[in-house]
Amino acid sequence: MEITPNTELNLCGCCYKPVNIDDTFCEACGYPLKGSEFEQKEFIATRNIKESDLETANEKIKKASNVLYWIAGATAVVGLLLFMIAYVKDGDNSEQVATLIVNLVLAIIYLALASWSSKKPFAAIVSGFSLYIIVIILSAIANPVTIAQGIIIKCIFIGYFIKGIKSAMEAEDLKKELNIG
Amino acid sequence: MDNLLVNDDLSGRKNCLQCKETISAESKFCKHCGGVQTELDAVSYGAKWAIIKQTALFYAIEIIICCVASNVTFFKTLNWSIFFDFLFAIIGVIFFCDKWQANRHTLKWPNFSFLKVCLYAVLAITASVGVSYCTKWLNHTLFSQEMYYYGVYASSSYGKLLMIFFVAVMPALFEELAFRGYLLQNLTYLADSKQAVFISAFLFAIIHMSFLSLFWLIPFALFIGFLRIKEQTIWYGVVIHFFFNLTACMLELNSIYGRYIFDSF
Numbered sequence: 001m002e003i004t005p006n007t008e009l010n011l012c013g014c015c016y017k018p019v020n021i022d023d024t025f026c027e028a029c030g031y032p033l034k035g036s037e038f039e040q041k042e043f044i045a046t047r048n049i050k051e052s053d054l055e056t057a058n059e060k061i062k063k064a065s066n067v068l069y070w071i072a073g074a075t076a077v078v079g080l081l082l083f084m085i086a087y088v089k090d091g092d093n094s095e096q097v098a099t100l101i102v103n104l105v106l107a108i109i110y111l112a113l114a115s116w117s118s119k120k121p122f123a124a125i126v127s128g129f130s131l132y133i134i135v136i137i138l139s140a141i142a143n144p145v146t147i148a149q150g151i152i153i154k155c156i157f158i159g160y161f162i163k164g165i166k167s168a169m170e171a172e173d174l175k176k177e178l179n180i181g
Numbered sequence: 182m183d184n185l186l187v188n189d190d191l192s193g194r195k196n197c198l199q200c201k202e203t204i205s206a207e208s209k210f211c212k213h214c215g216g217v218q219t220e221l222d223a224v225s226y227g228a229k230w231a232i233i234k235q236t237a238l239f240y241a242i243e244i245i246i247c248c249v250a251s252n253v254t255f256f257k258t259l260n261w262s263i264f265f266d267f268l269f270a271i272i273g274v275i276f277f278c279d280k281w282q283a284n285r286h287t288l289k290w291p292n293f294s295f296l297k298v299c300l301y302a303v304l305a306i307t308a309s310v311g312v313s314y315c316t317k318w319l320n321h322t323l324f325s326q327e328m329y330y331y332g333v334y335a336s337s338s339y340g341k342l343l344m345i346f347f348v349a350v351m352p353a354l355f356e357e358l359a360f361r362g363y364l365l366q367n368l369t370y371l372a373d374s375k376q377a378v379f380i381s382a383f384l385f386a387i388i389h390m391s392f393l394s395l396f397w398l399i400p401f402a403l404f405i406g407f408l409r410i411k412e413q414t415i416w417y418g419v420v421i422h423f424f425f426n427l428t429a430c431m432l433e434l435n436s437i438y439g440r441y442i443f444d445s446f
Contacts, residue, residue: 023212024212024213024214024215025211025213026210026212027204027205027207027208027209027211028209029209030215030217032215102392105395120379122372122376123372123380126380127379127380127383130383130387131383131387133241133244134244134248134387134388134390137244137245138252138390141249141253142252165233166230169226172372173221173222173226176217176219176220176221176222177217177221179209179210179219
């Protein structure tokens with residue numbers, strides 16, 4: 001019997017990309033082209049679960065990223081308000097300008113991290129979370145009352161950050177398993 | 182690995198990471214075994230979470246000590262300063278030794294090069310001179326204040342030596358051990374090396390609690406972090422850190438004592 005190379009193209013049963021009929025697995029998604037019906041269904045079910053988990057993880061990352069945007073906005077607005085109040089009260093002085101600059105630079109750092117979180121969520125969220133905690137501790141040392149101010153919002157933000165960090169790790173693993181991104 | 186790259190370049194083919202069969206360079210999965218063509222993490226998700234919790238504990242302890250030491254007036258004395266410096270060092274050593282097997286390779290110095298040591302020392306001295314003058318000018322212009330390390334040590338008759346020991350020697354050894362040794366090593370299990378270096382640099386910079394210093398501490402820590410990953414040792418970082426801080430100390434002493442700087446050593 002003469003053996004000829006088979007170049008006939010079929011479509012993958014999972015990702016619908018063209019596959020060679022000789023291949024045992026799809027080169028684009030790993031679907032078992034020559035597996036049993038059970039193996040093929042199990043593969044699709046597992047892949048769907050992973051894709052769904054990735055989507056959920058990305059949503060949580062997005063929420064943590066939004067928290068960074070909120071903190072950036074709040075830092076800038078509070079900085080400007082404090083500056084304006086102090087300016088009306090005491091007139092121009094270098095201490096107020098310095099505080100305003102610190103708040104604006106902090107806001108820019110949060111903003112940069114929030115924007116970067118779409119590309120490198122783990123690094124951005126961990127860094128933003130650490131900065132947020134340090135600012136809370138420093139404010140508490142300067143004025144202990146501040147730790148109780150907006151405590152519920154702070155707890156919610158911290159919760160989103162922790163979920164974001166967990167999800168970023170999970171998403172990284174899932175992307176590698178699915179070989180996407 | 183180099184061999185695989187050569188294969189890719191020449192024929193657009195590579196070997197499967199799992200079964201080693203020849204497959205197309207563009208394949209995301211092996212057509213023979215179905216294996217994924219990315220390096221999967223050796224560390225499980227559960228183990229990663231345990232690492233992150235331990236790393237967070239280390240950093241939380243460091244933050245609290247740092248905030249208290251640098252912001253509570255009661256602790257701004259020589260004795261307390263020495264106490265906190267030793268506390269930092271002990272905490273760094275404890276966490277480093279807790280994962281001794283994973284971290285000990287960073288204490289080795291493979292491919293030691295005297296030329297590199299000299300080069301990095303010169304680079305650190307030059308950078309320190311630039312940073313010292315810039316921060317002094319910015320502090321004066323923006324915040325109308327001067328920052329001095331020597332203030333705490335001035336009361337002691339061995340003030341200059343104590344300053345050099347606690348500002349140049351101790352941080353160079355123990356900050357490198359804690360941040361580039363323990364912290365960066367842990368982060369490499371959680372993320373790719375670039376992200377790990379960035380996080381360790383950012384955490385290192387913000388723990389110094391100095392707003393202006395952020396602008397030079399982040400690039401400084403990024404450079405040492407990448408060097409630690411590239412050279413697989415913390416010692417080049419120790420050299421850079423030591424010469425950087427030593428230069429800052431000498432410049433400060435010079436501004437105070439001028440040409441009598443070495444008289445009372």
